[in-house]
Amino acid sequence: MTLSLAISPCPNDTFVFHALVHGQVPGAPPVAVTYADVDVTNTAVQDGHFDLIKVSYAVLPWLPDDYALLPCGGALGRGCGPLVLVRGDQPNRDDLAGAHVAIPGELTTAYLLFRLWAGERSPARISVLPFHEIMPAVASGQVDAGLVIHEARFTYPEHGLRALVDLGEWWEAETGAPIPLGAILARRDRVDIDQAAEWIRASVRAAWADPAASRDYVLAHAQELSPGVVEQHIALYVNEFTEDLGEEGRAAVEALLARAAALPAPTR
Missing domain, CATH: 3.40.190.10 (Periplasmic binding protein-like II)
Incomplete structure (x- = not known):
């Protein structure tokens, strides 16, 4: 089995998934990764092509039933808003x-x-x-x-x-809540949800344990960013919520989606 993964080329995603993508997570299958802008993955999730995919939390109300939200690997925090x-x-x-x-x-x-x-x-x-x-x-x-x-x-x-x-x-x-930005989803019919969460947590912990190991990979995919900006980016977007949403993270997601429900469908 090869796991199909779609993430952005942004430093937080490549930092978090470096170990998983490079076969450094014990017990995890090989990974075939696709790098795409978030607007692309937000649309691609409707087709169900990827086993694991990074999307915006704002997409959750329109998710196909095939996908489940994972409690790790995403982007949620404070001081990191648009x-x-x-x-x-x-x-x-x-x-x-x-x-x-x-x-x-x-x-x-x-x-x-x-x-x-x-x-x-x-x-x-x-x-x-x-x-x-x-x-x-x-x-x-x-x-x-x-x-x-x-x-x-x-x-x-x-x-x-x-x-x-x-x-x-x-x-x-x-x-008073942190900001839910990006979420990781898993296909229920192709991935064991609990197992996938553990693979991603292991990848996060490996990145924190040895930040230098992913440096070349992260910089190769960063879009014309200086190493200093890349470090700032990772420090801001990869945090305790990346390892586990926890009660505070889940409450923030619920608050966002509750407010979203009061709006009409997005339109230009």
């Missing part, structure tokens, strides 16, 4: 009513948080762009604002941008 960026020379504004905003995907947790924050002040136009194209689009004036995730927290000033709002800070102030 940002809404505008050009540094734009005048201050309280909202984005009437604006053109680029987002990384309609089913991303980032966009769900954005919709919860915006409320009735919704932008006039939404465009979905690949993650790496959003900051350049804002900087060039192609769009008025951009919703960004992950390493953009550390690099946006280099593009002449500033943060209009930190949706992580907003969420934590509203709820």
Whole structure:
């Protein structure tokens, strides 16, 4: 049996799954990995092609019954939320009513948080762009604002941008809960759920025990990121919730999905 796995090329995912992908987890089967942007995996999960797949927590209400949420391997934490960026020379504004905003995907947790924050002040136009194209689009004036995730927290000033709002800070102030961003799912009919969780936990622990072992692999897949930014990224997104959601993590997921249920289906 070969396990099919779909994750992003982001440093947190490659760091967490290095040992599993490279056959260093005792008892785990060989792994065939596909690297894809989160907007791609959020759509691919509907086809049921992968045994294990990383998706946004915002996708959970639309999951096929074939998949189960694993309590580990994902991204959930504090101080790690999405940002809404505008050009540094734009005048201050309280909202984005009437604006053109680029987002990384309609089913991303980032966009769900954005919709919860915006409320009735919704932008006039939404465009979905690949993650790496959003900051350049804002900087060039192609769009008025951009919703960004992950390493953009550390690099946006280099593009002449500033943060209009930190949706992580907003969420934590509203709820007191950490932010559920990315989840790991397993196919019920092809993977033993408890066993898969143990393989992933073992991979996380191996990464923490020897961070240098995954360095070349992580840097090879990082998108033009400096080693310093990669280290910051991993330190922020790989935390105790990655090893196990626990009661606090599960409560945060429930809070997010409860608020999501009050919104209409996402649309541009």
